[in-house]
Amino acid sequence: MHRVGFVPCGPSRAGSEAMSRIMAADLRTTGVTVNLLLPGGLTATGMLPDDASPEGRRLLEPTVMAPPIVWLASDEAAGVHDERIIAANFETWRRARNV
Incomplete structure (x- = not known):
């Protein structure tokens, strides 16, 4: 995220992405998966001001995260590792990878 006034969010997101990639590499042979x-996109989390959504775009609902979270916690996702979802x-991501 590169928005003025969002200092905590952008750098922390970048840091968590970098840390996840390092953890994925470190844990590759352990059976622990990291994704x-x-x-x-912009998500209606309560952290954004009312005017944060660019004109013509809607904020995503937080529930967009539910299906991939449930899937990642399932046995079906056991071999998925070091993915950015x-x-x-x-x-679309699942169909492209046949998972």
């Missing part, structure tokens, strides 16, 4: 899940495009 990164992002909503895919965009929740808003989750079904």
